[in-house]
Amino acid sequence: MANYEVHEHDVLVIGAGGAGLRAAIEASAQGVNVGLVCKSLLGKAHTVMAEGGVAAALANVDEQDDWKVHFVDTMNGGKGMNNWRMAQLHAQEAPERVRELERWGAVFDRTKEGKILQRAFGGHKYKRLCHVGDRTGLEMIRTLQDQGIHRGFNVYMECAVTKLLKDGDRISGAFGYYREDGRYVLFKAKAIVLATGGVGKAFTVTSNSWEYTADGQALAYDAGADLIDMEFVQFHPTGMVWPPGVRGILVTEGVRGEGGILTNSEKKRFMRDYLPESTKSEFSVDDEESKRWVEAAIAGQKTDAKRPPELSTRDNVARAIYTEVKEGRGSPHGGVFLDISYQDAARVRKKLPSMYHQFKDLADVDITAGPMEVGPTMHYIMGGIRVEADTQQTRVPGLFAAGECSGGMHGANRLGGNSLSDLIVFGRLAGLGAAEYVKGLGNNALAINNDHIEAAIKEMDEPFEIGKQADAKNPYDIQKELNQIMSTYVGIFRNEEDLTTGIAKLKNLKEQVKKAGVKGSKVFNPGWHMCRDLTNMMIASEAIAHSALSRKESRGAHSRLDFTELDPELAKFNTSISKDGDAMKLEKTAKPVMPEELKELFAKKETK
Amino acid sequence: MPEAILKVFRGEKDSGTFETYKVPIEEGMVVLDAIHYIQQNNDPSLAVRWNCKAAKCGSCSAEVNGRPALLCKSRMDKFEPGQEITVQPIKTFPHLKDLVTDVSWNYEVNKKITPFTPAPDANWTFYQEDIERVQEFRKCIECFLCQDVCHVLRDHNRKDAFYGPRFMVRMASLEMHPLDTANRLKSIKEDAGIGMCNITKCCTEVCPEDIHITDNAIIPMKERVVDEFYDPIGKFLKSIFAGK
Numbered sequence: 001m002a003n004y005e006v007h008e009h010d011v012l013v014i015g016a017g018g019a020g021l022r023a024a025i026e027a028s029a030q031g032v033n034v035g036l037v038c039k040s041l042l043g044k045a046h047t048v049m050a051e052g053g054v055a056a057a058l059a060n061v062d063e064q065d066d067w068k069v070h071f072v073d074t075m076n077g078g079k080g081m082n083n084w085r086m087a088q089l090h091a092q093e094a095p096e097r098v099r100e101l102e103r104w105g106a107v108f109d110r111t112k113e114g115k116i117l118q119r120a121f122g123g124h125k126y127k128r129l130c131h132v133g134d135r136t137g138l139e140m141i142r143t144l145q146d147q148g149i150h151r152g153f154n155v156y157m158e159c160a161v162t163k164l165l166k167d168g169d170r171i172s173g174a175f176g177y178y179r180e181d182g183r184y185v186l187f188k189a190k191a192i193v194l195a196t197g198g199v200g201k202a203f204t205v206t207s208n209s210w211e212y213t214a215d216g217q218a219l220a221y222d223a224g225a226d227l228i229d230m231e232f233v234q235f236h237p238t239g240m241v242w243p244p245g246v247r248g249i250l251v252t253e254g255v256r257g258e259g260g261i262l263t264n265s266e267k268k269r270f271m272r273d274y275l276p277e278s279t280k281s282e283f284s285v286d287d288e289e290s291k292r293w294v295e296a297a298i299a300g301q302k303t304d305a306k307r308p309p310e311l312s313t314r315d316n317v318a319r320a321i322y323t324e325v326k327e328g329r330g331s332p333h334g335g336v337f338l339d340i341s342y343q344d345a346a347r348v349r350k351k352l353p354s355m356y357h358q359f360k361d362l363a364d365v366d367i368t369a370g371p372m373e374v375g376p377t378m379h380y381i382m383g384g385i386r387v388e389a390d391t392q393q394t395r396v397p398g399l400f401a402a403g404e405c406s407g408g409m410h411g412a413n414r415l416g417g418n419s420l421s422d423l424i425v426f427g428r429l430a431g432l433g434a435a436e437y438v439k440g441l442g443n444n445a446l447a448i449n450n451d452h453i454e455a456a457i458k459e460m461d462e463p464f465e466i467g468k469q470a471d472a473k474n475p476y477d478i479q480k481e482l483n484q485i486m487s488t489y490v491g492i493f494r495n496e497e498d499l500t501t502g503i504a505k506l507k508n509l510k511e512q513v514k515k516a517g518v519k520g521s522k523v524f525n526p527g528w529h530m531c532r533d534l535t536n537m538m539i540a541s542e543a544i545a546h547s548a549l550s551r552k553e554s555r556g557a558h559s560r561l562d563f564t565e566l567d568p569e570l571a572k573f574n575t576s577i578s579k580d581g582d583a584m585k586l587e588k589t590a591k592p593v594m595p596e597e598l599k600e601l602f603a604k605k606e607t608k
Numbered sequence: 609m610p611e612a613i614l615k616v617f618r619g620e621k622d623s624g625t626f627e628t629y630k631v632p633i634e635e636g637m638v639v640l641d642a643i644h645y646i647q648q649n650n651d652p653s654l655a656v657r658w659n660c661k662a663a664k665c666g667s668c669s670a671e672v673n674g675r676p677a678l679l680c681k682s683r684m685d686k687f688e689p690g691q692e693i694t695v696q697p698i699k700t701f702p703h704l705k706d707l708v709t710d711v712s713w714n715y716e717v718n719k720k721i722t723p724f725t726p727a728p729d730a731n732w733t734f735y736q737e738d739i740e741r742v743q744e745f746r747k748c749i750e751c752f753l754c755q756d757v758c759h760v761l762r763d764h765n766r767k768d769a770f771y772g773p774r775f776m777v778r779m780a781s782l783e784m785h786p787l788d789t790a791n792r793l794k795s796i797k798e799d800a801g802i803g804m805c806n807i808t809k810c811c812t813e814v815c816p817e818d819i820h821i822t823d824n825a826i827i828p829m830k831e832r833v834v835d836e837f838y839d840p841i842g843k844f845l846k847s848i849f850a851g852k
């Protein structure tokens with residue numbers, strides 16, 4: 001029998017970005033014993049890349065703002081697909097969570113009155129994003145990290161979980177390996193919080209890092225939880241398009257929030273043509289009004305001017321850019337132009353320092369002197385593990401999920417800035433939920449089944465066995481093929497034919513994944529890690545493709561060329577994917593119905 | 609297509625050699641792209657840390673042609689055509705494999721620093737001009753390149769007595785926060801060993817975030833330490849004029 005390390009915790013949190021760290025801090029504060037596992041070093045998780053800000057209705061800049069407006073914006077942005085209760089909790093609790101970050105040492109940019117400064121962002125009616133220049137994610141993760149290390153929980157760095165273990169239908173532990181030397185590890189745990197982030201590495205052009213391989217989604221699926229609304233994949237409208245090595249890297253929406261202008265090769269400012277009828281009244285009528293709005297924003301003054309059309313929701317802007325490029329009005333490297341250089345150079349450097357450096361260092365472009373080239377990049381998945389809103393528990397007792405790997409909060413399209421707030425609101429609730437669950441269990445001893453451990457070990461040893469065979473496949477080649485399939489057939493615009501082709505190709509690829517093999521030792525061997533990650537990405541990719549095929553309408557980030565209209569009936573159901581033996585089962589399940597008092601918030605808006 | 613010649617350190621726990629690889633050059637390519645090319649086409653077991661590919665996470669620190677640098681920020685077109693590019697792990701921390709080192713010591717040091725301590729009745733009003741300095745320090749991405757290059761750690765291996773520039777920056781960010789009330793001066797002097805820094809500024813030179821580690825963090829803290837422990841009258845006078 002192979003050797004493995006054993007650790008025991010009440011709550012094991014998997015993932016140490018914003019959600020995981022916040023969950024671990026909360027569970028610890030509730031007095032239970034906590035372990036935190038992360039695939040990278042602490043403080044390197046993808047949260048670090050979040051730029052523009054954290055959305056919270058503090059009303060420091062626009063005093064008309066409150067949680068109800070934030071709630072309505074979020075539901076509208078999500079095209080009504082959001083779990084209403086999550087959207088409500090999120091809007092209500094985000095301000096307190098942000099203040100808490102400040103009390104823990106986060107240093108946000110300030111208003112003239114010495115309060116937290118807030119900026120405009122797509123889909124938000126008021127200036128709502130608390131920020132630190134364009135490195136808000138770094139500020140958040142460092143704050144949580146420095147808070148976390150004094151809370152007495154154990155951190156297992158560069159450690160990946162490959163299997164969740166159960167006693168009957170309850171969670172009882174997790175099995176994994178250390179990336180550093182490949183040694184195996186068993187965590188006995190009464191509750192597990194998944195906070196592993198997204199699935200970006202399944203796509204060719206993505207803003208996501210190597211860690212984003214759908215681990216949480218796949219682990220939960222395998223353990224019996226269901227994944228909802230996986231068809232809703234967000235393509236961020238502005239990723240870098242050049243040079244090739246940085247293609248896909250995020251260009252913050254903050255550029256547009258600060259007044260950045262989108263134009264095509266004919267120098268036409270095109271966004272106004274793509275505004276949906278229903279939201280047109282929220283935007284400026286012409287460039288002159290946009291200009292007044294920007295000038296007021298820079299001066300920190302109130303204005304009756306409405307915001308520029310570039311601040312439409314991400315799904316709209318991404319489709320607009322895609323269409324401009326496709327119709328031949330793109331920039332030299334296949335994007336469009338985003339320009340902030342008409343503003344004072346020193347101010348641009350101050351408000352967007354990392355964008356300034358990113359373009360200067362990586363693309364030789366000075367954004368204070370000329371436009372950037374940008375294009376859509378796969379950025380976020382709205383769908384994910386289904387959870388109960390108030391506790392973040394999945395349908396598997398003892399299994400919780402928070403942040404990007406969970407689903408429901410953002411519906412069909414996420415608003416910028418709502419991700420960082422999601423992490424701290426639901427990270428905390430998941431930590432709380434898990435701690436309560438553990439306390440409720442009492443002294444109930446949970447068993448670990450040895451056969452399950454043996455199976456997990458065998459799975460991890462296998463790529464080395466396969467690697468000795470002549471027909472072994474390079475895991476990176478398989479990943480490339482997966483990327484190709486997802487980006488070609490399950491991309492920004494979809495139709496039945498493409499999706500069916502994509503699903504067939506994924507099915508074939510699954511056979512290849514079984515042949516993925518590696519050589520060398522278990523010591524820090526990225527090829528070996530990739531073999532395991534492929535399995536996770538395959539599950540998520542199939543879930544996305546099947547869900548996309550089943551939704552015969554266009555809604556939010558899901559655009560069907562063969563069903564271009566929104567079908568109001570379909571907002572009543574979630575797409576649910578779960579494991580049925582060896583097969584993937586798809587169901588349409590009833591979506592929770594919003595109570596009347598919240599519905600009224602929307603009615604009021606329409607009469608306005 | 610033009611080719612670059614990379615010599616990459618391969619091996620485990622210090623025993624290893626430089627292996628030579630040929631990598632086709634694309635426009636705008638960085639050294640991390642070349643490493644990934646090798647990983648995907650020559651040897652999937654090549655170990656390297658990275659996350660963001662945009663100089664924001666501080667994972668991909670290494671030494672390129674002997675210079676500590678972020679691999680994702682090292683442009684290939686900065687080298688002469690045909691010039692060999694050597695890539696090796698940072699030297700100051702124990703080697704694990706290929707380009708990966710054990711940097712856990714830094715995480716242990718961080719735990720020893722007294723955390724942010726606001727007054728219980730703080731009203732949380734403070735102004736942009738009060739935090740410019742603190743925000744500069746908080747840009748740190750924990751790449752540990754400054755730790756790598758500092759001779760106190762690199763050549764003299766005094767990890768027992770000196771926290772290194774990264775944590776001078778961290779302590780300065782706390783000390784200069786307008787609402788912090790803790791006094792870390794004794795610890796800065798005795799535990800962190802600020803006296804061991806002789807202001808060579810090598811750390812500042814390599815910092816990818818352009819943090820003025822020496823001028824803005826270390827020297828002001830050295831002055832505070834001097835005031836506190838060696839010049840009580842000066843400290844008294846300064847406190848009258850400065851407020852803190």
Ligand code: SF4
Nearest residue numbers: 758805807808809811
């Ligand atoms: S200035 Fe001080 S901390 Fe920086 S490298 Fe020199 S001795 Fe080290």
Ligand code: SF4
Nearest residue numbers: 748749751752754815
């Ligand atoms: S201070 Fe600069 S060089 Fe040092 S760890 Fe931070 S970012 Fe890196």
Ligand code: FES
Nearest residue numbers: 660661666668680
């Ligand atoms: S990969 Fe993040 S700094 Fe280089």
